[in-house]
Amino acid sequence: MITILGAGKVGMATAVMLMMRGYDDLLLIARTPGKPQGEALDLAHAAAELGVDIRISGSNSYEDMRGSDIVLVTAGIGRKPGMTREQLLEANANTMADLAEKIKAYAKDAIVVITTNPVDAMAYVMYKKTGFPRERVIGFSGILDSARMAYYISQKLGVSFNSVNAIVLGMHGQKMFPVPRLSSVGGVPLEHLMSKEEIEEVVSETVNAGAKITELRGYSSNYGPAAGLVLTVEAIKRDSKRIYPYSLYLQGEYGYNDVVAEVPAVIGKSGIERIIELPLTEDEKRKFDEAVQAVKKLVETLPPQLRE
Known part of the structure; x- marks a missing residue:
């Protein structure tokens, strides 16, 4: 069973996409009475129309996630126009700490994937508070960041974004580090296909993509994160050994310890x-370090009970 914590815009976009793939039964959990139940019923009717034979249910009780092998955390406060991801820090960290206790109590064997922003710091809180092996606490971020970079490259070159391999490292925030030297199109290094000015434009567009969406429509991205969560679920369910960038707890990799950073895995x-x-x-390395230090700074501003 796949449990989605949170029935807001990201949670429901994820639920719709997962329903259409039919990987496993879905459980929606949210605090508002009737909200997850109603969303689940509507989604179940859609599944019946499409002939997708899975069970979809909603609940206000975290106990119902017992037996879940994947828990997707979409709960928390979203960005509004003019806000950065980092401004959501403490409120969402408290939410993560609370959910970590519930996941530990009722889904102790689950793989946990977090989308709540700022996701690198939230993944750190979830890792510390669940006490799960780091392999099972995953911050979703890099799939979307790299896809955004691939999109902007494809638009400038007039090619399919499926031909683009874009690399973004460090963090899911203003200090994220798109890496043009390691990005390519059809195997050709990006630096051989685009001018320095064009590459700088792609980097800027990638870093500011989320803010632009929020400014244009008044709330933050939901379809992009949902698509990345679906790819993550697919990789787990099919044991596909795919390589994607995620925000992960480092234990010596890239020379860092006790910090979460966006890296391929x-x-x-x-x-x-x-x-x-x-x-x-x-x-x-310097730019990667700037991103890592930005994550560390966020975590250090949290009260000790949220980061220990």
């Missing part, structure tokens, strides 16, 4: 199986 049925360490130049 192999994902399969047991969660994260291996972190991939990319060869970075000195300048790239």
Whole structure:
């Protein structure tokens, strides 16, 4: 069973996409009475129309997630126009700490995937508070960041974004580090296809993509995160050994310890199986370090009870 914590815009976009794939039964949990039950019933009717034979239910009780093998955390306060992801920090950290206790109590064997912002810091809180192996606490971020970069590259070059391999590291925030030198189109390094000015535009568009969506429509991205969650669930359910960027707790990788950073990793049925360490130049290491230090600063501003 796949449990989604939170029945807001991200949670429901994820539920719709997962229903259409039919990987497993779905459970929606949210605090508002009737909200998850009503959403689940409507979604179940849609599944019946489409011939997707899975069970979809809603609940206000966290106990109902017993037996879940995947828990997707979408609960928390979302960004509004003019806000950064980092401004959501303490309120959402309290939510993560509360949910971590419930997941630990009722879904102790689950793989936990967090989308709540700022996701790197939230993944750190979830890891510390559940006490789960780091392989089973995954911050969703990099799939979306790299896809956004691939989209902007494809638009400038007039090619399919399926031909683009875009690399983004560090964090899901203003200090994220798109890496043009390691990005390519059809196997050709990006620097051979685009001018320095065009690359700088792509980097800026990638970093500011979420803010632009929020400014244009008044609330933050939901379809993009949902699509990335679906790809993550698929990789786990099919044990596909795909390599995606995630926000993960580092234990020596890239020279860091006790911090969450956005890095590429192999994902399969047991969660994260291996972190991939990319060869970075000195300048790239500096930019990666700036992102990591930004995450550390966020975590350090939290009260001790939320980060220990």
